[in-house]
Amino acid sequence: MNINSLFRHFRESFKSLGRNAWMTFASASAVTVTLLLVGVFFVILMNMNNIAKNVENDVEIRVQIDAAAKQDDMDKLGQQLKDTNAVKTVTFSSKEEELESIVKSLGKSFALFEQDNPLRNVYVVKTKTPEDVIKVAHKIEKYDYVEKVKYGQGTVEKLFNVINVMRNIGVVLIVGLLFTAMFLISNTIKITIVARRNEIEIMRLVGASNSFIRWPFFLEGLWLGILGSIIPIILIATTYHKVIGVVTDRSDIGYLQMLPFSPFIYQVSGVLLLMGALIGVWGSMMSVRKFLKV
Template sequence: MRRFGYYWKEGLRNIFKHGFMSIAAIAIMVACLILTGTVTLIAYNIDLSIVDLQQSNEIVVWIDENLTTREAKDLQPQFEKISNIATVEFEDRDVALEKYREELGADASILEDYNSSNNPLRNSYILTLKDSTQAEETISDIEMIEGVANVRADEAVISKLIQIQHVFNIVALAMVVGLAVISIFIISNTVKLAMFARREEISIQKMVGATNWFIRWPFVIEGMIIGLVAGGLAFLAEWGLYTELYSVAGGVIPYFEILPFESLKWLVLAVFAGAGALFGIGGSVTSIRKFMDV
């Protein structure tokens, strides 16, 4: 326990001894975490919205006109058996005709000669998918059901949504990796400066038999503390930035759902604190390995 207290004391001493470098390291890590967090949160919200759009992208299945309404309804269990179909909704052709009249409004008179006996519309099903990447296979399964006359699906729209989703995921991943490397590099240089300033003390410690980890731990703790402080400050800044983005985007982009920060704050705090500590420890370990002849 006494040795553990020594590690923390020395780690904190290193931070205050090189105040400017420590502040610079914290500031740069905060900037990196905010950039990474903002890009990741935006990508996450876009990803959720795209998934919602994909699932709301309906497939309309027209039923053979030779089948009665009752026979058409009896096909529903066959659609439900297809694993990738999320929802199945039957639309009676007579109900569809009435809806069409309502949509036409003042022009509904053009349909006055049509009724249930000579309805030009067909019974149909409106389907949504669980996974839009499997749209083609699912449409093939639908077309194989006896009684299906035609299937209408906006496959081009589905494909474009999937492409957008992939692009944002790749950009977010690239940003996370790039900014993580920058953070580790900054911490590494900060710890390296502390080790260089204490090179004579380190040499004496090694001469009197101090283990490598006894020498390493204060610097590891220094990096971890810098990372945790940066993570906490980045969390507070991200909270304000995301809240502002939420209020702006909510009115400008109505088709995309932006999750409120309250539903994400504990996850963001845990990730920022964990990432900050990990980057700090990673930077310290990298610097120690290069500096010490062990």
């Protein structure tokens, strides 16, 4: 196909959008509404996954050291912890630092224990993956000079199960929503093409090749998908920017660490734009093919 034919197809595709304004509006609206739902759900799912990941990363093992352990014993235990498989970092926290942390968290009334500190020296252990916490904790319990191991036993197992179920449900829902979006958008575009079946038949009667007929409809589907994705992109980007501002200003919900506006929202915009274009082209091609069969 030469450059003149390509420019002609571009002109014809734009003219067709104008000549069939109502059908163009209907198709673009279907793309807009469906992609808006997909985009909103995708943003929510990704942020839920990010919050779940942050919660998982906060899971740690606190190894309380036996009060009878001397400095050499604590050093040996620390090295043993570092050499344990799946351990990422090991941090020592003295009983004075532990008490100071409690005073900051729960109030100065606990400062009375400074004279006779009942706490223990602690090693804070982080694993390479959150799922390794339980296995590593059980292994550490058998080490010498370990008085007690805390990792949120019972709660951590439930937390991991809830997070895994949430992620699986989220993936299933978004895949289902994507297929629904493809069905709705492609069918709306098919109606647009079917309404112009006479135009396709006339082009075939005058000897136009299949590829010559396909190109304008291919481009129309592309433009419809792009047009329909613009409004969802603008609405989602604007709303997300405002929500991030509210969450950032609210110190009481500071634990809700949402994904930063950039580059996340640009990635979402690119996905929606590409999705709209692909579904628009696919819907057009599937419809035109029906009328090009001999």
